[in-house]
Amino acid sequence: MRALVGVGGGIAAYKTAELVRALAERGVEVQVAMTSAAQQFVQPLTFAALTGRRVITSLFPAAGGAETLSSAVEHVSVAQESDVLVVAPATADLMAKFAHGLADDFLSTAYLAFTGPVVLAPSMNNNMWLHPATQANLEVLRSRRHLIVGPDEGLLACGTAGPGRMSQPDVIAQAVLSAVNLRRDLEGETVLVTAGPTQEPVDPVRFLSNRSTGKMGYALAEAALARGADVILVSGPVHLTPPRGALVVGVRTAAEMRQAVLDHLERATILIKAAAVADYHVAKVPEHKVKKTSARLSLELDPTPDILAELGRKKGDRLLIGFAAETEGLQQEARRKLKSKNCDMVVGNLVGREGAGFESDTNEVILALATGETLALPPASKRDVAGRILDEALKLRLALHSAQ
Numbered sequence: 001m002r003a004l005v006g007v008g009g010g011i012a013a014y015k016t017a018e019l020v021r022a023l024a025e026r027g028v029e030v031q032v033a034m035t036s037a038a039q040q041f042v043q044p045l046t047f048a049a050l051t052g053r054r055v056i057t058s059l060f061p062a063a064g065g066a067e068t069l070s071s072a073v074e075h076v077s078v079a080q081e082s083d084v085l086v087v088a089p090a091t092a093d094l095m096a097k098f099a100h101g102l103a104d105d106f107l108s109t110a111y112l113a114f115t116g117p118v119v120l121a122p123s124m125n126n127n128m129w130l131h132p133a134t135q136a137n138l139e140v141l142r143s144r145r146h147l148i149v150g151p152d153e154g155l156l157a158c159g160t161a162g163p164g165r166m167s168q169p170d171v172i173a174q175a176v177l178s179a180v181n182l183r184r185d186l187e188g189e190t191v192l193v194t195a196g197p198t199q200e201p202v203d204p205v206r207f208l209s210n211r212s213t214g215k216m217g218y219a220l221a222e223a224a225l226a227r228g229a230d231v232i233l234v235s236g237p238v239h240l241t242p243p244r245g246a247l248v249v250g251v252r253t254a255a256e257m258r259q260a261v262l263d264h265l266e267r268a269t270i271l272i273k274a275a276a277v278a279d280y281h282v283a284k285v286p287e288h289k290v291k292k293t294s295a296r297l298s299l300e301l302d303p304t305p306d307i308l309a310e311l312g313r314k315k316g317d318r319l320l321i322g323f324a325a326e327t328e329g330l331q332q333e334a335r336r337k338l339k340s341k342n343c344d345m346v347v348g349n350l351v352g353r354e355g356a357g358f359e360s361d362t363n364e365v366i367l368a369l370a371t372g373e374t375l376a377l378p379p380a381s382k383r384d385v386a387g388r389i390l391d392e393a394l395k396l397r398l399a400l401h402s403a404q
């Protein structure tokens, strides 16, 4: 793998030498390009020694140097030969140039000529970072799906404290590898994900709900977007920022969730029901708040519509993935739901334990597959688990199609 590492003019440029080494240790071939400001902080020779390659220091060959066509269009050829563009430190100036498409030096010109994944490691004074201009540029760069690593908070070279320190070289190197490994294997798919809990009203101010935070469903939506899918996220009430690029449909009750799912079913090719839908709703919701008395109060509950089971009947050739949150008998329950709800995969997870299920950032799941197999995934972040679920979903579709 080849990385073009652009060094911006900031004090953190000295840490980029460590980054280059960390990338080389991971088997990445590195070509370094430095802005002229960066050369005020670190000598090109440092990077030449670390990479064994000439460092690109300017858009044009030195005055009086032998002008050749290849050196005149080096920004294009280097961009084409690189698998990833990493900019560290990404200064406020470079972020502004990239956001607005300015191309007045090698790095900003190569940025425009480059079509692959871009990783930016910002570093600057905290006020510069927090300035609305920089934050607006950041939004633009994020919307282009660039991977932004950091900045970290801490003491800055200018003597103040706050966000602005460049992330550690190892952290950036790891992000570079994951950016390159991202496949676009869901291009052309429309993934409909349901996430979060539902709230079933008891009266105008109270509701029945559960402890789902929506983290697993949101991680799935994010992973599917990153792999090129169109994503429709039907979300119950949660406190998460919706992933950029998803069509988000906010719902409250199971009945609303069912309607939103059916409204978008036509477009979807993969259905993932990660929501923790309430199984019961109050049969008759009073118009006014229920008054407190000392007498026992009973609620009469009716079952909610089972959306997953309905999708099992209507799915056609769509891939249908359900979830089973259980406190015991996980494998049997997951396999039973797979059959009874006509799913292609049921993701089973034990709830009520540390490090898995509701509220946790990590999860430990089993995947019951329609091929008859059941896989146990090792404990991992919900983001990694989401990636594995999508991997297995694509494999499963191939297996099911070739079995037909």
Ligand code: C5P
Pocket (backbone or CB within 6 Å): 194, 254, 273, 274, 275, 276, 277, 278, 279, 304, 305, 306, 307, 308, 309, 321, 322, 323, 324, 325, 337
């Ligand atoms: O049967 P159980 O509720 O345990 O199944 C869980 C799966 O069913 C989840 O995928 C959940 O999103 C879905 N479900 C549903 N509609 C309901 C209840 C659960 O779609 N009313």
